[in-house]
Amino acid sequence: DIQMTQSPSSLSASVGDRVTITCRASQGIGNYLAWYQQKPGKVPQLLIYAASTLQSGVPSRFSGSGSGTDFTLTISSLQPEDVATYYCQKCSSGPLTFGGGTKVEIK
Amino acid sequence: QVQLQESGPGVVKPSGTLSLTCVVSVGSISSSSWWSWVRQPPGKGLEWIGEIFPSGNTHYNPSLSSRVTVSLDRSKNQFSLKLTSVTAADTAVYYCATRSGFDPFDYWGQGTLVIVSS
Numbered sequence: 001d002i003q004m005t006q007s008p009s010s011l012s013a014s015v016g017d018r019v020t021i022t023c024r025a026s027q028g029i030g031n032y033l034a035w036y037q038q039k040p041g042k043v044p045q046l047l048i049y050a051a052s053t054l055q056s057g058v059p060s061r062f063s064g065s066g067s068g069t070d071f072t073l074t075i076s077s078l079q080p081e082d083v084a085t086y087y088c089q090k091c092s093s094g095p096l097t098f099g100g101g102t103k104v105e106i107k
Numbered sequence: 108q109v110q111l112q113e114s115g116p117g118v119v120k121p122s123g124t125l126s127l128t129c130v131v132s133v134g135s136i137s138s139s140s141w142w143s144w145v146r147q148p149p150g151k152g153l154e155w156i157g158e159i160f161p162s163g164n165t166h167y168n169p170s171l172s173s174r175v176t177v178s179l180d181r182s183k184n185q186f187s188l189k190l191t192s193v194t195a196a197d198t199a200v201y202y203c204a205t206r207s208g209f210d211p212f213d214y215w216g217q218g219t220l221v222i223v224s225s
Contacts (some may be wrong), residue, residue, distance in 0.1 A: 001169060033209030034152075043202065043215045044153065055213075058168040065164050087153055095168055096143070 002027045004090055006099035017077040022040035023101045026070045032092035035064055035073045038101075039084045048073065049091070069084045080106055109134035111203045111216035117223050119197075125190040128204030136179060136212055137161045140207050142186040144177060146199040147218075154199075156204075159186055195222045 003026040015021050023033065031051035038043040044056045048064035051071055061076045077083055081104055088099040115127035131144070136142065141156035157167040160176045167175050176189040190197060200220050204212035 005154055027201060043218060044212075046211055046213055050209045066148075085152075088163075089155075090151075091206075093209070095166070096154040096158075098155060099220050101152040 001031065001095050002092075002097060003092055004088055004097045004099040006086075006088055006102050008102060009100060010103040010105070012105045014107045015078055015080060017078045019078050019082075019104060021073040021086055021088075021104075023066075023071040023099050024074070025071075025090060026071045027098075029092045030082045030092045031067045032090060033064075033066065033071045034091055035062075036087045036089065037084045038083075038087065044087065053074050075104075076104070078104070109115045109140075109205055111205065111214060111220060113219040114215045115201075115219060115221070118224055120225050121194055121223055123193055123223075124196060125188070125193050125197060125201075125223075127188045127201055127203075127219065127221070128185050129187070129216055130183070130185045131205075132184075134205075136186060137181055138156040140205045141166075142177075142179065143204045143206065143212065144188045145202045145204055145212070145215075146197075147202070148196075148199040156188065156190075156201075182214050194224050197221070198223045217218055 005024045022033040033051045039045040052064045085101045085103045110133040141158045145155040156176045159165045170193045174191045179186045200218040203216040
């Protein structure tokens with residue numbers, strides 16, 4: 001089965017900083033990769049699908065890139081409301097594995 | 108816009124069976140979507156459990172497949188999860204969710220906490 005590995009597991013950054021989260025698949029998954037944001041006590045929300053397509057209503061400071069095995073979620077200018085845990089997920093055939101998550105905090 | 112709502116016991120005894128239902132209150136369970144279950148142990152990450160298509164085709168997480176059954180009831184517009192031989196490690200918030208084709212989960216229920224305890 002394909003494993004999804006996120007890094008880092010947590011990060012602390014200042015408001016306005018550029019933040020980058022990486023997700024690596026153990027085998028190629030094309031662009032079948034999604035990113036979710038989960039705020040404390042809340043339901044996960046879809047941010048990005050097909051590796052780089054922004055879900056409707058998601059602020060443009062979020063962007064995704066990559067294909068094959070290496071993917072990136074970028075927050076261009078971190079805002080206080082972005083404090084959350086971010087998960088990647090493979091959406092190709094087979095088990096719909098999530099990455100382990102990246103907790104983003106404000107410094 | 109699809110609306111999902113989980114229901115079921117909040118406490119299950121060890122070695123027992125966890126049974127949850129997800130009602131599709133807006134939308135049709137007969138649509139061309141996968142109906143899924145995801146769980147999240149307290150303080151931990153998300154784990155996909157399994158899913159069912161209206162045709163009855165199912166996919167399961169290999170790590171849980173020996174204990175999991177996902178089924179669908181068209182007459183009640185709902186789908187269900189059964190997880191047998193539960194232990195404390197199965198304590199989690201259980202979410203139902205839906206997706207189409209190879210898309211990600213675009214609609215989720217609010218989640219229900221299930222504690223495995225005697």
